[in-house]
Amino acid sequence: xxxxxxxxxxxxxxxxxxxxxxxxxxxxxxxxxxxxxxxxxxxxxxxxxxxxxxxxxxxxxxxxxxxxxxxxxxxxxxxxxxxxxxxxxxxxxxxxxxxxxxxxxxxxxxxxxxxxxxxxxxxxxxxxxxxxxxxxxxxxxxxxxxxxxxxxxxxxxxxxxxxxxxxxxxxxxxxxxxxxxxxxxxxxxxxxxxxxxxxxxxxxxxxxxxxxxxxxxxxxxxxxxxxxxxxxxxxxxxxxxxxxxxxxxxxxxxxxxxxxxxxxxxxxxxxxxxxxxxxxxxxxxxxxxxxxxxxxxxxxxxxxxxxxxxxxxxxxxxxxxxxxxxxxxxxxxxxxxxxxxxxxxxxxxxxxxxxxxxxxxxxxxxxxxxxxxxxxxxxxxxxxxxxxxxxxxxxxxxxxxxxxxxxxxxxxxxxxxxxxxxxxxxxxxxxxxxxxxxxxxxxxxxxxxxxxxxxxxxxxxxxxxxxxxxxxxxxxxxxxxxxxxxxxxxxxxxxxxxxxxxxxxxxxxxxxxxxxxxxxxxxxxxxxxxxxxxxxxxxxxxxxxxxxxxxxxxxxxxxxxxxxxxxxx
Numbered sequence: 385x386x387x388x389x390x391x392x393x394x395x396x397x398x399x400x401x402x403x404x405x406x407x408x409x410x411x412x413x414x415x416x417x418x419x420x421x422x423x424x425x426x427x428x429x430x431x432x433x434x435x436x437x438x439x440x441x442x443x444x445x446x447x448x449x450x451x452x453x454x455x456x457x458x459x460x461x462x463x464x465x466x467x468x469x470x471x472x473x474x475x476x477x478x479x480x481x482x483x484x485x486x487x488x489x490x491x492x493x494x495x496x497x498x499x500x501x502x503x504x505x506x507x508x509x510x511x512x513x514x515x516x517x518x519x520x521x522x523x524x525x526x527x528x529x530x531x532x533x534x535x536x537x538x539x540x541x542x543x544x545x546x547x548x549x550x551x552x553x554x555x556x557x558x559x560x561x562x563x564x565x566x567x568x569x570x571x572x573x574x575x576x577x578x579x580x581x582x583x584x585x586x587x588x589x590x591x592x593x594x595x596x597x598x599x600x601x602x603x604x605x606x607x608x609x610x611x612x613x614x615x616x617x618x619x620x621x622x623x624x625x626x627x628x629x630x631x632x633x634x635x636x637x638x639x640x641x642x643x644x645x646x647x648x649x650x651x652x653x654x655x656x657x658x659x660x661x662x663x664x665x666x667x668x669x670x671x672x673x674x675x676x677x678x679x680x681x682x683x684x685x686x687x688x689x690x691x692x693x694x695x696x697x698x699x700x701x702x703x704x705x706x707x708x709x710x711x712x713x714x715x716x717x718x719x720x721x722x723x724x725x726x727x728x729x730x731x732x733x734x735x736x737x738x739x740x741x742x743x744x745x746x747x748x749x750x751x752x753x754x755x756x757x758x759x760x761x762x763x764x765x766x767x768x769x770x771x772x773x774x775x776x777x778x779x780x781x782x783x784x785x786x787x788x789x790x791x792x793x794x795x796x797x798x799x800x801x802x803x804x805x806x807x808x809x810x811x812x813x814x815x816x817x818x819x820x821x822x823x824x825x826x827x828x829x830x831x832x833x834x835x836x837x838x839x840x841x842x843x844x845x846x847x848x849x850x851x852x853x854x855x856x857x858x859x860x861x862x863x864x865x866x867x868x869x870x871x872x873x874x875x876x877x878x879x880x881x882x883x884x885x886x887x888x889x890x891x892x893x894x895x896x897x898x899x900x901x902x903x904x905x906x907x908x909x910x911x912x913x914x915x916x917x918x919x920x921x922x923x924x925x926x927x928x929x930x931x932x933x934x935x936x937x938x939x940x941x942x943x944x945x946x947x948x949x950x951x952x953x
Contacts, residue, residue, distance in 0.1 A: 646674065729750055
């Protein structure tokens with residue numbers, strides 16, 4: 385067993401780290417991640433260095449192989465981690481990169497403990513789940529916290545589930561060891577049944593009871609609901625949950641998640657939290673944040689409609705948008721920046737494939753088309769049909785990852801005349817594999833299992849002068865090294881553009897506007913500006929680097945192009 389007190393009391397810079405756990409109750413999807421990120425914004429504005437860590441329940445080692453319809457958008461980090469979408473919230477709110485040390489799963493934890501038993505690192509002890517597994521959780525939390533004043537630890541799932549009891553045990557041990565440095569916020573749901581017309585607090589009371597049964601008393605309750613939590617409900621919860629009324633924080637529904645830091649600040653949330661942790665606090669101005677939120681809610685004179693050619697949207701009788709969270713956020717950031725109202729239309733790629741009349745009517749009614757990330761053959765021909773429509777009708781087009789690969793195939797088929805063109809992923813027997821796999825090379829790829837290799841994380845790209853891509857990055861001063869025309873974007877894919885087809889496509893007007901520094905990978909393609917107003921696609925994922933206070937330049941220029949073309953019409 386480790387010396388918990390000695391381990392956690394190590395100095396980081398001038399101060400000792402404070403630990404804020406964020407747990408959930410009643411039901412999932414309440415917004416623990418946004419709660420943690422929003423509080424992080426306020427604490428950062430208080431002058432403290434802040435970071436986050438997400439503790440997931442599942443046995444997967446990361447989020448990369450989980451169906452996005454089941455678990456939402458995978459968030460890709462700079463260091464190559466494929467993580468839960470909550471890490472995207474941390475980056476977007478705090479404006480700070482996160483990665484492997486900010487994300488852990490139960491699979492990672494058990495794998496590490498088992499590996500250590502094989503290596504005799506426990507000195508022959510009988511390795512029971514408690515204390516050894518919670519201690520591994522604590523070790524990972526401490527690793528994430530090094531160098532920071534405050535770390536927010538989000539616990540996946542809800543209180544009372546057997547899958548996450550190890551995380552709650554880690555909290556209990558830390559709280560027992562360092563009572564003045566560790567607190568817990570419990571995010572719960574306050575329903576408002578329509579036939580009763582009042583907020584109900586009983587679900588929250590029962591959730592806190594589940595915490596109490598584990599020896600845990602929350603320091604704050606963050607109440608989610610359609611409405612504000614009124615004083616009567618606060619008094620009732622405080623009485624039944626052994627808390628002060630002022631420690632019940634209301635978090636009602638709002639139009640934008642970026643309003644939540646302001647909602648919290650109106651209740652002096654950060655001041656209350658820091659006071660419990662023995663830290664100095666002050667009143668906040670939040671001028672940049674207030675200006676941004678005001679801009680979000682302001683009336684937009686310009687309106688455009690963007691069609692996203694999607695395949696991860698159907699879940700039973702419902703349409704899920706979480707599969708494209710980062711993309712939607714990036715569009716939002718740029719729309720607020722440009723004061724353009726954007727209507728998003730999800731067009732099912734499979735319906736285009738089946739020549740569905742409504743799908744084609746939707747396609748013809750949009751001002752811009754995006755083909756985002758995707759895997760496998762389902763819906764591919766529908767995506768290619770949409771790309772052809774965008775190219776032939778001069779509709780502003782943005783291709784992301786699969787959207788670049790399929791744009792290359794569409795051009796090869798319908799412009800170059802290589803009709804049997806495809807990607808090896810879909811048809812390994814195609815005569816012209818415009819997109820193919822490459823032998824594993826350690827400097828480029830990571831092994832994801834069973835020999836499957838992927839490019840993951842940030843990679844450099846050299847942009848060709850005189851191209852649209854170069855113009856965009858230069859205009860927004862977004863080069864990593866402008867003298868070298870060098871940019872850096874995140875990647876998450878297995879297959880690559882086949883260099884054997886570069887010349888054939890370029891001779892017909894295809895523009896390769898970005899390549900890896902060694903010229904081995906095609907990273908960005910486009911059509912000449914004289915033949916298309918805006919047709920650009922990248923093997924990378926700029927959507928993972930956009931933030932509300934700093935939208936990504938590609939999305940800004942894409943919206944500008946859409947509005948310019950719509951204005952002409």
